[in-house]
Amino acid sequence: MKYLSLIFTVFLITACSEPQRNNEDKFIGFWVEGGPDYKHTASIANIVEISKQGDNYFINENYVYGNEQTIAMRKLTKSQDLFDGLAYPSKRMFDLENKVTMDDDDDSKIGIFSTFFFRISKEEAEHIKRDVKECEEIEKNRFFIPTAQQEEYKKRAKELAYCRIFW
Structure with a gap:
């Protein structure tokens, strides 16, 4: 009986706990190019906002400069695209896809092509x-x-x- 109640308790805790977030959900938020010290040396504030509506992801590359246009993103899968992450077409790169990938060691760092962005709060x-x-x-x-x-x-x-x- 003790084992049965222990197993039941484990199932109850597991069922009531918060579900694990997708890897893609880690992308949601605001990101600044180059890290915390970058603002003292950079000439532009390159901030992107990644949001999610339903199952769809969106990026706003021009958050700072007032262009509220968002671009739809698609999920990348290793089996299909050789990457885990997100992608969107870039007008600056002749409609080639910008790939957004999470740093393997650091959830507060993403890569968009060869540029690194670091997580910041909405207030920042x-x-x-x-x-x-x-x-x-x-x-x-x-x-x-x-x-x-x-x-x-x-x-x-x-x-x-x-x-x-x-x-």
Whole structure:
């Protein structure tokens, strides 16, 4: 009787536990090119958002720059495509597929072609988006900033992520 109740308990715990997520579900979220320190050296904020609606996956390559167009993705399978992951057609690469693969050792790192992206939170992505918008405003108006205030704007531009203004 003890063994029967033990087996029943194991089945009950297994049935009630949260189901394992698919490998593809690990792709969902926001990703920034080059890692955490990249924002201090990069000239553009290359952030992608991967989302899922039903069984379909989508990527938004231009998250930071306001292009809300999402591109449908397809699942890749090792048996069929030699990769596990996702893929989508790239207009920049003459409609060749960009393959999105998870790093074998690190769930916080994906590869899109030969570029690595690191997971960031939605809040971090929104913060970068605000910084880029502020930087664009400074860049657009930099020739009209009075000389007395230029140092203040230069300092602010250096504080902003992905802001490379040449004065």
